[in-house]
Structure formats: C-alpha cells, structure tokens
Amino acid sequence: MMICEVKEMAFGLADMLFPPTCLTCGAALPGRGEDPFCAECLSVIQYTVPPLCTACGLPFTTIQGADHLCEECIRSRPPFSVARSLGKYEATLLDAVHLFKYHGKISAGEALGRMMARAPYDSLATGEYSLVIPVPLHPKRLRERGFNQSLVLSRQVSNRFNIPLDFLTLRRTVHTEAQVKLSGRKRRTNVRGAFEVTDKDRIKGHRIVLIDDVYTTGSTVTECSKVLMRNGAHEVAVLTLARA
Ligand SMILES: [Zn+2]
Ligand SMILES: [Zn+2]
Structure with missing residues (x-):
C-alpha cells in the first residue's frame, strides 16, 4: 500500500x-x-478593499476613487513604505485571533497566517522583499503566552513567498504594558525605545516585510520600522492580519 x-x-x-x-x-x-x-x-469577514491610504493602508469610507494619502500620513509620513491588512478586526477575524492569542490555539493562527499570505495586496508586491520579520515579544510576555503570535503568522508568509524568516535580529528589550489597554498617545510613548537590532549586518540593505497580528494605531509597527530603518534596512513594508 x-x-x-x-x-x-x-x-x-x-x-x-x-x-x-x-x-x-x-x-x-x-x-x-x-x-x-x-x-x-x-x-462575514470584512476584507480590506480600496480606496486606501497609499501609506498606512487606512480604508476610506468612500466607495469610489483612487488610493491616496490620508490626513495623518500627509502630516507625518510613517517610517514604513506601506502597511496592509487582510481585513477588519471584528466578527470572524476577532474571534479567531482571540482563540489563537489568548487560548493558545496555534492551528487557528496557522490558518489565519495562510489566509493572510494568500490575499492580494496591490502595492505590496511581495516578490521584491528579501526578509520577513515578526514584531517580537518581550521574553517575559513570551514565557506567559508560550508563543509569539506574529511569528506563527510570519512562518506562513515566509513559506508562501519563499522569503527567509528572521525572528532573532529584531528584539524587544523593554517589557511594556499591553497596548490593548492604552490610548493612542500612550501607545506611542509606551513602545518608544522598546526594540533593538542585535546585528545590523543581518538587515542591512534588506527590503523587509514586518508582520504583526493587529494594527490599531500603528505605534508598534512604526517604532519597529524606525529601528529597522535606523539600522540600515532599505525598506520596511508592514503586513498585519487585521486592522482595528
Ligand atoms: Zn495613512
Ligand atoms: Zn462558522
């Protein structure tokens, strides 16, 4: 047989x-x-549909029209080139992320990662990127949760597009309060200085896809992108599963 x-x-x-x-x-x-x-x-999954902000990926409420910069990105361009999400952080995506993150259902995360990797992202032509990096957890949070949800998602994206995965170079050195409980301004100050690059040579000149589970105010991915760019990355594009 x-x-x-x-x-x-x-x-x-x-x-x-x-x-x-x-x-x-x-x-x-x-x-x-x-x-x-x-x-x-x-x-009931609300997939992200254009028109979107060409930088941060904010979906506009108008149904028609071309993509353009949003007010916030006009005022201050983010350190990442583009940010895209699979869909809205509600209904099925919200429930599935909760099962994954807070109830340790890794298979849910893998399925979500596959969906995330499969979706088309106009300006995020993934073939041009050379490194996939997940937003890291602080070792203390990692011990509490047992896994980094962004790494589980990153593996699927890395596999699907055949882009090497690096989950060691970007590190979270400061244990911060959970972002979930904080307002916009506090979220930004909360993550300031929380990340570091251990070895510049590993990211130098790379075009990086930075992966996180949920994009809320963008403060975490903004801070990570700043650190990566400051350490010699050529470009950082952000891909998240859901947008709050
Ligand atoms: Zn924007
Ligand atoms: Zn069902």
Whole structure:
C-alpha cells in the first residue's frame, strides 16, 4: 500500500472520529478545506478593499476613487513604505485571533497566517522583499503566552513567498504594558525605545516585510520600522492580519 493511501485512510478515520468543525462557530464542515471556517463565518469577514491610504493602508469610507494619502500620513509620513491588512478586526477575524492569542490555539493562527499570505495586496508586491520579520515579544510576555503570535503568522508568509524568516535580529528589550489597554498617545510613548537590532549586518540593505497580528494605531509597527530603518534596512513594508 502506498504511503499516500495510508495517509488518506488515516485522515478518513480522523474525520469520522473528529469531524471537522468551524473554528469560530463550531458548525460541521463538509471536509478539511484550506480554511477551517464555515461559509457563514467566512462571509462575514470584512476584507480590506480600496480606496486606501497609499501609506498606512487606512480604508476610506468612500466607495469610489483612487488610493491616496490620508490626513495623518500627509502630516507625518510613517517610517514604513506601506502597511496592509487582510481585513477588519471584528466578527470572524476577532474571534479567531482571540482563540489563537489568548487560548493558545496555534492551528487557528496557522490558518489565519495562510489566509493572510494568500490575499492580494496591490502595492505590496511581495516578490521584491528579501526578509520577513515578526514584531517580537518581550521574553517575559513570551514565557506567559508560550508563543509569539506574529511569528506563527510570519512562518506562513515566509513559506508562501519563499522569503527567509528572521525572528532573532529584531528584539524587544523593554517589557511594556499591553497596548490593548492604552490610548493612542500612550501607545506611542509606551513602545518608544522598546526594540533593538542585535546585528545590523543581518538587515542591512534588506527590503523587509514586518508582520504583526493587529494594527490599531500603528505605534508598534512604526517604532519597529524606525529601528529597522535606523539600522540600515532599505525598506520596511508592514503586513498585519487585521486592522482595528
Ligand atoms: Zn462558522
Ligand atoms: Zn495613512
């Protein structure tokens, strides 16, 4: 018997014993498709659609028109070239991120990472990038959570586009308060000086895709981008799963 036949039988048996269910609502799924969500949960995901800010990726409320800079990016250009997100941080994406981040469901994170890597991002032509770097966690937070959610997402992006992954060079050296509890201004001061590059040579001249799970005010990815650019990166593009 061929190995693949054995595998298929094993999967068949697993499906009988543990039929695949939707990650977020628990409904039975017709099979083990690429995404672990039912059609209904998939249908309520609000994917990011243009027009968007050409820099930070903020979606504009008008339905028509070309992409352009938003007010905030006109006033102060971010240190990253472009930021893009898969969709809005609500409904299915919010529930799935919670399962992943706060309940340790790594398989949810891997599925989200695949969806994130598969989506098209106009100006983020991923083929041109040479390094994928996740937003790092401080060692203390890493011990609490047991994993870095951004690294789980980064692996999928790195695999899909065949871009090397570097999760050692950018480090978080200051243990900061969780951003979730803070307002915009406090978020910026909270992460200031919290990151460092351990070895400039590893990022020098690279065009980097910086990965994080949620983009809220952008203060974390802004701070990381500043540090990467200051240390010789050629460009930093930001890709996040969801935008709050
Ligand atoms: Zn569902
Ligand atoms: Zn903007």
